[in-house]
Amino acid sequence: MKNVLITGASRGIGASCAEAFAKAGFHVFVNYNNSEEQALVLCEKIRKEGGICTPVKADVSDMEQVRRTVSLCVYHGGGIDVLVNNAGIDFYGTFEQTEPQIWQKIIDTDLTGVYNATYAALPEIKNSGHGRIINISSVWGVHGASCEVAYSAAKAGVIGFTKALAKELGPSGVTVNCVAPGYIDTDMNGMFDKATVSDIINRTPLSRTGSVSDVADTVLWLASEKASFITGQIIGVDGGFM
Ligand code: NDP
Numbered sequence: 001m002k003n004v005l006i007t008g009a010s011r012g013i014g015a016s017c018a019e020a021f022a023k024a025g026f027h028v029f030v031n032y033n034n035s036e037e038q039a040l041v042l043c044e045k046i047r048k049e050g051g052i053c054t055p056v057k058a059d060v061s062d063m064e065q066v067r068r069t070v071s072l073c074v075y076h077g078g079g080i081d082v083l084v085n086n087a088g089i090d091f092y093g094t095f096e097q098t099e100p101q102i103w104q105k106i107i108d109t110d111l112t113g114v115y116n117a118t119y120a121a122l123p124e125i126k127n128s129g130h131g132r133i134i135n136i137s138s139v140w141g142v143h144g145a146s147c148e149v150a151y152s153a154a155k156a157g158v159i160g161f162t163k164a165l166a167k168e169l170g171p172s173g174v175t176v177n178c179v180a181p182g183y184i185d186t187d188m189n190g191m192f193d194k195a196t197v198s199d200i201i202n203r204t205p206l207s208r209t210g211s212v213s214d215v216a217d218t219v220l221w222l223a224s225e226k227a228s229f230i231t232g233q234i235i236g237v238d239g240g241f242m
Helices: 012-023 036-048 063-077 100-128 139-143 149-172 194-202 212-223
Strands: 003-006 027-032 052-057 082-085 132-136 175-181 234-237
Touching: 003 012, 003 063, 012 027, 012 036, 012 052, 012 082, 012 212, 027 036, 027 063, 036 052, 052 063, 063 100, 082 100, 082 212, 100 132, 100 149, 132 149, 132 212, 139 149, 139 175, 139 234, 149 175, 149 234, 175 212, 212 234
Parallel strands: 003 027, 003 082, 027 052, 082 132, 132 175, 175 234
Antiparallel strands: none
16 A cells, blocks of 8 residues: 655645545545644544545644654555645735745745655655655746745745756656646635635636645646656646636
8 A cells, every 4th residue: 555645634735635545545644733623534534435544743844743744654654655745825915014934934834844844755755666746836836926925936946846856856766746726715715805716717718716626636646657757847737827
């Protein structure tokens, strides 16, 4: 049985990835930080449906907590085959409102969190023989968003990280890819009013917002044997928005 560690899997896109990987037969390690109850409810649901999962609390911006998470994956699952770097936070406000501590928190979570989990898990992923690293960036990491400068910068960093690491790890047989979602219906977008969401839909060729399963299906496919010759890619899941 293969093991997948999904960061930020208590809610939203990460939770949908957890369900998709469990249905595909993976032992899923459901990382969460604050939403313990949601993570436990999700794990209970996965188990009732016949899947195998283990919840694990860690703040991805803290290397020691991430190292403990990897040790737990090794103890309970024997290793890590797939790492999904999904955990993320956003800050919506002008650049002038982006005070140093806000900037630091976004970078620590959205970019350093990807470094921490990858660095700590890499020996296990290399051992797997068919290791996969899948990072969740954003359309704003490709194109930049007004009033989301810190977020756009962190997500652009994730794209550079993906491309560089893919080259370095190719000879080890590990693929490194990135998914760049457009607007997906999750808590993260809770601050947008109906008019803003309608505007986004009007500007989206496929005329809808994205669902968490749109992203999860793509992540699962990147983790599959069918994507074994794909590495260093940034896959847009945005209905043609960009
Ligand atoms: P949600 O706000 O719904 O969920 C965020 C998840 O990240 C939660 O499970 C949360 O865990 C976890 N998380 C946040 N900070 C940390 C941390 N320090 N350590 C561990 N886990 C953490 O967001 P989405 O599902 O929408 O977003 C998932 C990813 O997709 C993010 O990287 C986001 O940037 C990206 N994305 C989302 C888009 C969208 O439109 N929704 C578009 C493009 C990209 P907990 O609650 O337990 O703290």
